[in-house]
Amino acid sequence: MILAESIDGQVIVVILMVLFAGAKALIEKLQNKGAAPAELQEEDYEGYEVEEDYDEYARQLREQREEILRRQQEAAAPPPLPSSVPPPVAGQPEVYVPQKVRKANLSKAEQEALANFQRGTPRKTRSNEIITARTRARRVLASPYAARDAIVLSEILGPPKGLRDDA
Numbered sequence: 828m829i830l831a832e833s834i835d836g837q838v839i840v841v842i843l844m845v846l847f848a849g850a851k852a853l854i855e856k857l858q859n860k861g862a863a864p865a866e867l868q869e870e871d872y873e874g875y876e877v878e879e880d881y882d883e884y885a886r887q888l889r890e891q892r893e894e895i896l897r898r899q900q901e902a903a904a905p906p907p908l909p910s911s912v913p914p915p916v917a918g919q920p921e922v923y924v925p926q927k928v929r930k931a932n933l934s935k936a937e938q939e940a941l942a943n944f945q946r947g948t949p950r951k952t953r954s955n956e957i958i959t960a961r962t963r964a965r966r967v968l969a970s971p972y973a974a975r976d977a978i979v980l981s982e983i984l985g986p987p988k989g990l991r992d993d994a
Contacts, residue, residue, distance in 0.1 A: 933941065967973055985991075
């Protein structure tokens with residue numbers, strides 16, 4: 828009894844409304860159970876051309892895919908090689924004709940260098956020049972790029988900048 832006296836009349840009305848709404852929704856669901864889902868969708872989207880829009884979108888996607896595929900195939904195919912042999916006539920078998928290879932004409936110095944290379948002998952040095960460390964150093968320092976190479980090598984092989992005394 829204590830519970831019945833403390834409940835307000837408005838709360839009872841709200842509970843009854845919720846119960847009636849639930850019962851009504853259950854009855855409608857049971858009545859529409861036999862209806863096809865497509866019919867429900869047509870009722871919901873009445874006035875919209877859903878199928879036509881989808882077909883148009885699918886057609887556009889198909890065209891874009893075909894265009895991309897065509898571009899990829901064009902890019903992947905190497906250009907045709909020029910041929911000095913005329914194309915075969917229909918009905919005749921294709922015959923391979925090897926190309927003649929021409930040797931390049933070498934100058935006298937080039938022929939001498941080729942002969943030395945094939946023999947495996949080093950190139951001739953001047954007879955009056957004695958190859959020493961000093962002459963090699965002079966040759967290296969005579970190069971205009973020697974200073975740049977020296978700086979690069981000192982940066983690579985030397986101590987890090989943080990450990991240098993001159994910093």
